[in-house]
Amino acid sequence: MASIKKRPDGTWRARYRGPDRRERARHFARKVDAERWVASVEVAKSRGEWIDPSLSRERTGTWCRKWLAAQEQLKPTTRVRYEGIISKHIEPTWGAVPLAEVAPADVAAWVGQLTSSGLSAASVRYCHRVLSLALGYAQLDGRLSRNPAEGIPLPRVKSKQKRYLTHAEVALLAQECGDYGVLVNVLAYTGLRWGEAAALRVSDLDLMRRRITVRRAMAEVRGRAELGTPKDHERRDVPVPMFLVDDMAAHVSGLGPDDLVFSGRGGGILRNGNFRRDTFDAAAKRAGVVGVTPHALRHTAASLAIAAGATVVLVQRMLGHASPSVTLDVYSHLFADDLDTVADRLHEAKINSGADQMRTSGQVILLTKEQGGDRDAV
Structure with a gap:
């Protein structure tokens, strides 16, 4: 139990025993302050919210x-x-x-x-x-009873306008990129992240099944290229359009299973910065798609897939998003045509339902023998 006692110097000493059975004390100039403190401690203990003061004194x-x-x-x-x-x-x-x-x-x-x-x-x-x-x-860890950073109002992020290329623009950009045209098509039609494409090895390709298996990703850390797991550490299979299969097969012809599918001019891992400086940015300018980046081709892959009829879940799986909600957060506006399609189909269903009801819900009249009631039904 807690106790409050006046000291010889006139201050008040409040003491209590914590759940860990250790005794703790504080001194106050006024008795009322000591009583309030003790009461707050007892309430925290009863609610299971008591915090060891020595732990919460650690510097942030x-x-x-x-x-x-x-x-x-x-x-x-x-x-x-x-x-x-x-x-x-x-x-x-x-x-x-x-x-x-x-x-x-x-x-x-x-x-x-x-x-x-x-x-x-x-x-x-x-x-x-x-x-x-x-x-x-x-x-x-038991150092705070609540998180003081939760529920804080935060500034809104204004989404940047995304550039989605058409099939014709992708084809022109790939042509302008020369030897790296296959890479441009892979980024624009499979939605691989740059780091995933840069880390791709020949053994990750199953062109008979038209699949790319994403097992690893490259990341640049303090100027060094490091290989690790993909984002969210999730391995996934990505479909390859049929028109890309022959191009990819020709591109990796003569390479070993452990060789990189896309490598730098001098060999080794292809860096995003080097690729943009040496090839991509100039090619984008010649193709009339200035401002597009290799990563932005991932957005193009999503838009082309959605235009081809892919569902939210299929796009999510292709891009490797953690959940369909992430896909919708980024690309919900591209599914607007699907909403129109749903509305049109509901309209048609309603009209057809009304027509069926008109045909089947009328009053039934029995015909006499003289009126032809004994004739065979046609």
């Missing part, structure tokens, strides 16, 4: 580093980005602040400061996400 900057070190599932590129956000945006504000003193209002003010500094809405949201994940881990 130190905790963010501990949290990041425990995230073994992160891909190298994500880890590097998280490290940069902690160093540049979190530690300058929160580095010396104890976890227990991080308040929602202060987090909201920090988000506002990031926005005012000129940081894009997407970057502000990413910074907030890193802080929120670290504080959520502190809550899981």
Whole structure:
């Protein structure tokens, strides 16, 4: 049980025993403050929300580093980005602040400061996400009773206008890219991410079945090309249109199973920056599709697939999205024609239903023998 006792110097000492059976105490100038503190502790204990004060005194900057070190599932590129956000945006504000003193209002003010500094809405949201994940881990570890970064209003991200190429534009771009024309068609008709295409090996191709198996992806980490698992660590099979099969077969002719399907001019992994500088950007200009990037061909693949009648689930599986909702978040506007088709079919069903009802719901009149009731039905 908690107790409050006046000390010789006139202050009040409040004591309680925590769930861990250890006794803790604080001193107050007024008895009423000691009583309030003890009462709040007892309520927290009864609700299972009690937090060991020694744990919540850890500095937020130190905790963010501990949290990041425990995230073994992160891909190298994500880890590097998280490290940069902690160093540049979190530690300058929160580095010396104890976890227990991080308040929602202060987090909201920090988000506002990031926005005012000129940081894009997407970057502000990413910074907030890193802080929120670290504080959520502190809550899981029993250092906080709640995550003070949850529910904070965030700036809205304005989606950029995407450029979707037509079949004719893709064909012209592929032609202008010369030896890399097959790569352009693969990106535009299979939806592979750049890192997935760059890491593709001949053994990943099953052209008899018209399938590409995505097993790995290349990522550039601090200037080095590293091979790892695809995004979300999910292996998937991607369909290859028939017209691409012969071109791909000719492209890999003479290569071994472990050879890269697409490599740099001097061999080795094809880097996005080198490809754009040496081939793609100039080819895009000649083809009249300035502003398109190799990654943007993934959007073209989605639009062409949807125009060909692919469902949300099929597009999701082809692109390797985590769920259909992710696909809809990005490409929902491309399914507008499908909505019209559904409405038209419902209209036709309703009209046909009404016609059937008119034919079958009338009053039945029995014919007498003289009226032909005994004639065979026609």
